[in-house]
Amino acid sequence: xxxxxxxxxxxxxxxxKAVDGISFNxxxxxxxxxxGPNGAGKTTTIEIMEGLRERDGGDVKILGLDPWKKxxxxxxxxxxxxxxxxxxxxxxxxxxxxxxADLFNVKVxxxxxxxxxxxxxxxxxxxxxxxxxxxxxxxxxLSLVNSPELLFLDEPTTGLDPNARRAIWEVIRGLKKxxxxxxxxxxxxxxxxxxxxxxxxxxxxKIVASGTTAEIIQKHGSGEQIEIYGNEKxxxxxxxxxxxxxxxxxxxxxxxIPLKKKIDALAALAAAEQSGIDWGQIQTRQDSLDDVFIKLxxxxxxxxxxxxxxxxxxxxxxxDD
Amino acid sequence: MISGKRIxxxxxxxxxxxxxxxxxxxxxxxxxxILIMIFGAIFSGGxxxxxxxxxxNHDDGNVSAQYxxxxxxxxxxxxxxxxxxxxxxxxxxxxxxxxxxxIPNDFxxxxxFRQPVNLTIYTNPSGSTGGTVLGVIGAVNNQFNLNxxxxxxxxxISQKTVGSQESxxxxxxxxxxxxAILVNPMFSLVEISxxxxxxxxxxxxxxxxxxxxxxxxxxxxxxxxxxxASFLLMTAVGVALFGANINLTVWLIPFLIIGPMxxxxxxxxxxxxxxxPETAGVxxxxxxxxxxxxxxxxxxxxxxPEYLQTFAHILPLFYVVEGLNNVMVYQNYTGxxxxxxxxxxxxxxxxxLAVKLFKWRED
Numbered sequence: 001x002x003x004x005x006x007x008x009x010x011x012x013x014x015x016x017k018a019v020d021g022i023s024f025n026x027x028x029x030x031x032x033x034x035x036g037p038n039g040a041g042k043t044t045t046i047e048i049m050e051g052l053r054e055r056d057g058g059d060v061k062i063l064g065l066d067p068w069k070k071x072x073x074x075x076x077x078x079x080x081x082x083x084x085x086x087x088x089x090x091x092x093x094x095x096x097x098x099x100x101a102d103l104f105n106v107k108v109x110x111x112x113x114x115x116x117x118x119x120x121x122x123x124x125x126x127x128x129x130x131x132x133x134x135x136x137x138x139x140x141x142l143s144l145v146n147s148p149e150l151l152f153l154d155e156p157t158t159g160l161d162p163n164a165r166r167a168i169w170e171v172i173r174g175l176k177k178x179x180x181x182x183x184x185x186x187x188x189x190x191x192x193x194x195x196x197x198x199x200x201x202x203x204x205x206k207i208v209a210s211g212t213t214a215e216i217i218q219k220h221g222s223g224e225q226i227e228i229y230g231n232e233k234x235x236x237x238x239x240x241x242x243x244x245x246x247x248x249x250x251x252x253x254x255x256x257i258p259l260k261k262k263i264d265a266l267a268a269l270a271a272a273e274q275s276g277i278d279w280g281q282i283q284t285r286q287d288s289l290d291d292v293f294i295k296l297x298x299x300x301x302x303x304x305x306x307x308x309x310x311x312x313x314x315x316x317x318x319x320d321d
Numbered sequence: 322m323i324s325g326k327r328i329x330x331x332x333x334x335x336x337x338x339x340x341x342x343x344x345x346x347x348x349x350x351x352x353x354x355i356l357i358m359i360f361g362a363i364f365s366g367g368x369x370x371x372x373x374x375x376x377x378n379h380d381d382g383n384v385s386a387q388y389x390x391x392x393x394x395x396x397x398x399x400x401x402x403x404x405x406x407x408x409x410x411x412x413x414x415x416x417x418x419x420x421x422x423x424i425p426n427d428f429x430x431x432x433x434f435r436q437p438v439n440l441t442i443y444t445n446p447s448g449s450t451g452g453t454v455l456g457v458i459g460a461v462n463n464q465f466n467l468n469x470x471x472x473x474x475x476x477x478i479s480q481k482t483v484g485s486q487e488s489x490x491x492x493x494x495x496x497x498x499x500x501a502i503l504v505n506p507m508f509s510l511v512e513i514s515x516x517x518x519x520x521x522x523x524x525x526x527x528x529x530x531x532x533x534x535x536x537x538x539x540x541x542x543x544x545x546x547x548x549x550a551s552f553l554l555m556t557a558v559g560v561a562l563f564g565a566n567i568n569l570t571v572w573l574i575p576f577l578i579i580g581p582m583x584x585x586x587x588x589x590x591x592x593x594x595x596x597x598p599e600t601a602g603v604x605x606x607x608x609x610x611x612x613x614x615x616x617x618x619x620x621x622x623x624x625x626p627e628y629l630q631t632f633a634h635i636l637p638l639f640y641v642v643e644g645l646n647n648v649m650v651y652q653n654y655t656g657x658x659x660x661x662x663x664x665x666x667x668x669x670x671x672x673x674l675a676v677k678l679f680k681w682r683e684d
Contacts, residue, residue, distance in 0.1 A: 052524055052682050071682070072530070080528045086520045090341040091334055102330030103529040126341075 003028055003063055003150050003181045004049065010057035011044050011205075018044045020205035021058065026183055028149075031176050033196030034185040037297055040202040042185040043083055046154050049183070050080050063150060076104065079148035083155045085139030089128035093119055093138045096127065100145040108145055117141045117171050133164025140171055151175065153184045157191060169194055189289050203297040213289050220296055221287030226265045228255040228272060229280035237275040242267050259284070323538070327531050331539035339543065345509070349547055353501040354554050357493065360619065361563040364489040372450045374458075376400045376422040377409045382429020389424075391461050398457050410443075419445040420454045435469060491566050494559040495645035496618040501551040502580035503618075503638050506544035507609050510588025513540075514679070515601035518592070527681030534676055537589055544581035552577055572648040575661055580641045583668040587637075590675040612638040617646070640664045 004026035011019040019041045026032040034042045047053040049062055051071030060067055065074045087096055097110040114120045119137040122130055127138060136156055143151055153172070157165040165188075172195055175182060186192050192199045193213050200210040209216045228234070235248040235255045244264055247256045257268050265284060272279055287295075339345050374392065378385050389400045400422070403412060413421050421443035431438040442458060444451030467474070517523045526536065552573070559565035591608065595601040615622070615629060616638035622630050633639045644660030647653040 050528065052527065071527075075528050076530060078528075080525075082521055082525055082528075084521065085525070086522055087525075088334060088338050088522070090338040095334065095337070099330050099334045100529060103327050103531050105324075105326065105530070 001061075001064060002026060004032070004183060005061040006045075006049070006058070007060075008058035009045065009048065009055055009060060011041075011048060011053065012056050017205045019048070019055075022200075022202070022205070022207045023058075024200055024207065024210060026181060028181050029176075029179050030197045031172070031182045031184060031195055033192035033199035034183065034202060035187065035189065035192045035199050035293070036185075036202035037187055040297070041205040042187075042202055043154055045202070046152055046183065046185050050078065050152050051075065052082075076146060077148055077150065079143030079146065079151045081136065081139035081143050081153050081156055083158070085136055087127045087135075087138060087142075090126050092124045092126060093130075093134075093141060094123040096138060097141055097145055100142050104146040106146055113141045113144050116144065116174060118167060131164065133160050133167055136160065136164075136168055137171065140168070144175075149179075149181060151180055151182045153182060155185055155187070157186070157188065165191070189293055193289055201293060201296055208296045209292070217287055217289060217292050220292045222258055222291075224262075224284055224286050225256050225258045226268055226282065226284050228257075228268070228282050229253055230255055230272070230277065234272060234275055234277045234279055237277065238268055238271045241271045241274065244268055253280075323532070323535055324530075328535050328539045328542070331531060331536060332542055335539060336543050336546070339509075339547075348508075349501075349505045350551055350554065353497055353504075353551055354558050356500070357497050357555050357558050358562065360493050360497070361490050361559065364493070371399050372397060372420065372453055373418075374398050374400050374420045374422050374454055375413065375416075375418050376402050376424065377405055377407075378402060378424045379405055379426040380424050380428035381426070382433075384429035384432045385424045388428070388461065388465060391464065392458065395457050395461070398454060413443060419448040419450055422458070432465070432469060488566075490559055490563040491650050492617075492621055492646065493619070494555060494565050494567055495649045496620075496642055498548075498552050498555055499580070499616065499638055499642035499645055500613060500618045501555065502548050502577070502641060503584050503609065503612060503616075505547055505551070506540070506581045506585035507588040508605065509544070510540060510585050511592045511601050511605035512598065514589045514592025515595060515598040519598055523681055533679050533681050537586070537672075537676060537679070540589075541582045541585045544585050545578055548577050548581045567649050568652050570648060572654060572657055573645070576641060576644050576648070576657075576664075579661070579664050579668050583637055583641075583664055583671060586668065586672040586675045589679060590671055593675060593679040612636045615639075617642040637664060637667050640667075 002025040004024075006025070007023045008021050009019050009023070010017070010021055022041075022045065024032075034045065036042050044053060048055045049060060049067055051062075051067035051074050054068045062074055063077055067074050091099070093114060094110045097108065097113055101108045101110075110123070111120065114123050117137045117140045119134060119141060122134050125134075127135065130138065140153075140156070143153075156172070157168050160168065169191070172182065172184070176195075184192070184195060196213075198210065198212055199216065200207045201216070202208070209220055211219070229252075231253060232248060232250065235246050238244065238255065238257070239246040244257050244267065248254070249256065257264070259265055269282070339349070376389060378389065389402070392398050392400050403409075409421060409423055412418070423441040423443075425438065425440070428438050428440075430436075440458075440462075442455060444454055466472075517526075523533075527533075556565075556567055556569070560567060587608070588605065591604050592601045595604055611632075615625070615633050616636045617633065618638070622633045622639070625633070640660040640663045644657050644664070647657040647660060
C-alpha cells in the first residue's frame with residue numbers, strides 16, 4: 001500500500017473538466033511534485049486528496065482512507081498548508097502552535113517546531129505583522145503540530161521573494177530528511193526540480209508527463225542539439241550540403257540542429273567552415289525541464305487541438321519567476 | 322463528539338485576539354457605556370420636569386408672596402423673581418426666557434378688598450411649556466379666587482403612582498443592554514464568518530479536529546462573557562451617574578445567555594449564506610439597523626406609530642428588550658417568561674440553521 005493512491009480521479013465544475021481521469025501513487029518518504037500552470041487542476045487534485053472537496057469519479061486512498069468520507073479521521077494523520085495560508089491576525093506563531101496542539105489533543109514544544117521551520121526569532125510577533133515568508137513558515141509549523149507522516153504543501157512559495165522561497169526550501173529539505181512523505185504543488189519548475197524525487201506535470205486536468213525530472217527530459221525533450229549563431233544563408237548552406245535537419249530562428253539568428261549521433265556535430269561544423277560565411281558562437285545543449293514543460297503544456301500533445309492560442313501567456317506565466 | 326477542550330482552546334485564541342484589537346474593545350465595551358452617558362445626560366440631566374417662570378413682583382404686600390409660593394408648591398413651575406427696576410420684556414428677550422409673570426403693585430390690597438386684579442403672563446407660542454404655565458397659574462388663580470369668597474373644594478384629587486416611579490434612564494439601561502447584546506455578536510459574526518470563508522480560514526480549520534459546532538459555540542461563549550461585562554458596566558454607570566432604578570435578579574441571566582446566542586447565530590447565518598464579505602455587510606446592516614432603532618432600545622416603542630409597533634413585534638431584539646424591561650423595570654416575571662420563550666424558539670431555529678448551512682468544506 002502506498003501512502004497516496006489516486007486512480008482515474010475526476011472532478012468537473014459545470015462543463016469544465018478540472019481533473020480529467022488522473023492516476024498516480026506516491027511512495028513513503030518521497031517528495032512528489034505536482035507541477036502545472038495556473039488552472040491545470042493541481043489545487044483541485046490536492047484538495048480532493050486532503051478531503052476538502054468531493055470527487056466526481058475515480059478512487060482516492062490516502063493512508064488507506066477515503067479522504068471525503070473519512071476526512072475527520074484522516075485530518076488527524078496528515079499535515080496541510082493550503083494555498084495562501086492565513087491565520088487569526090492578532091495571534092503569535094507560538095500561540096497558534098499551542099492552539100493547534102489543544103485542537104489535536106497533543107503535547108508539543110512550540111519552540112522545537114518553530115526551530116524546525118526556522119521561525120524562532122518571530123515566535124512572539126502577531127501573525128498580521130509577519131512577512132509573507134514567515135506567514136508560510138507559520139503554516140508549515142502548524143502542519144507539523146500533529147506529527148504527520150504525510151504532508152500536503154499547496155504552492156508553499158507562491159508570491160514570495162527569492163530569499164524567502166529558498167528559506168522554505170530549506171525547511172522542506174529538513175522535513176524530507178526526517179522521512180516525511182510530502183506532496184507539493186508548484187508552478188515553479190526550479191522548485192519542483194530542487195525538491196522533488198518525482199514530478200507529475202498537469203495540464204487541462206490531465207497528467208501529461210511523470211517521473212524523475214531526468215526521465216521526463218529524456219522522454220519528452222528533443223535530445224542534444226548544436227546551436228550556431230549565423231545568418232540564413234549559412235543555414236541554407238548546411239541544409240544543402242548535409243543530411244542534417246536544420247532549423248532557423250530568424251529573430252535570434254540562431255541555427256539549431258538536433259544531433260542523432262555525436263558525430264553529426266562535426267558534419268555541421270565542417271559544412272559551416274566550408275561555406276566561407278561568417279558565424280558566431282557555437283554550443284551544444286539539451287532541453288531543460290523548462291523547455292519540456294513549455295512544450296508539454298502549450299503544444300497539442302494528443303487529439304486536443306488549439307492549445308497554441310495561449311502559448312504566449314502561458315510561457316510568460318511560467319517564466320516570470 | 323463535542324470537546325470542551327477544543328471549545329476552550331478556540332475561545333482562548335478568539336478572546337485574546339478580540340482583547341488585543343483596540344477598536345473591537347472600544348466598540349464592544351466602551352461604546353455602549355458612552356451611549357448611556359450621552360442619552361442619560363440628554364434626557365435625565367436636570368430633567369425633573371420643572372418649568373421656570375420669571376416673575377416681576379411690583380406688589381409689596383404678603384398676598385403676592387403667598388401667591389408665588391403657591392405656584393412654587395405645585396412643583397411643576399418654579400418662580401425666579403427678577404428685580405423690579407429692569408424692563409421686563411427686554412430682559413426676557415435678552416435672556417431667551419419663554420415664560421414670564423408680572424404682578425401689579427396693587428395686587429395684595431385689591432385682593433384684600435375683593436377688587437379685580439389683573440396679572441400679565443408671557444408665554445412663547447412656539448415653545449412647548451406655555452400651555453402648562455397657563456394651566457398651572459389658572460389653577461392657582463382658581464384656588465385664590467375660591468378662598469377670597471370663602472368657597473370650599475367639592476372635587477378634590479388624591480394622587481397615587483403605579484408601580485415604581487420609572488424615569489427615562491430606567492428604560493434606557495435595559496434598552497442599551499439589548500443594544501449591546503445585538504450589536505457585538507451580530508456585527509462580529511457577520512464579519513468573521515464571511516471573512517473566514519473568503520480567506521479560507523474555515524477550510525484550514527476544517528483540517529483540524531475542531532468542528533463547526535465547536536467553533537460557533539466558542540464564539541457564543543465569548544459574546545455571553547462580553548455581554549455580561551457590558552451589562553455590569555452599563556448598569557453601574559446608569560445607577561452611579563443617573564440614579565437608575567434597576568431590579569437585579571437571577572432572571573436577567575437567561576436573557577444575557579440566550580440574547581448573545583441568538584445574535585451570534587444570526588450573524589453567522591448571514592455571513593454563511595452570503596457570497597462575499599461586502600454582501601454580508603450590507604445584509605447584516607439591513608437586518609441590524611431596524612432592530613437597533615425599532616425594538617425599544619433608545620425609547621419605548623409606545624412612542625412610535627401603531628404600524629411600526631406592529632412591525633417591532635417581528636424583531637427578535639424587541640423580545641430581548643421587552644424581557645429585560647419586564648425584569649429590570651416592571652418586575653413582571655410572567656411577561657419575562659413569555660419573552661424568554663419567544664427568543665428561545667427563535668434562537669434554536671437560527672442556531673440550527675446556521676450550523677446546518679455553514680460549510681467547512683466544499684462539495
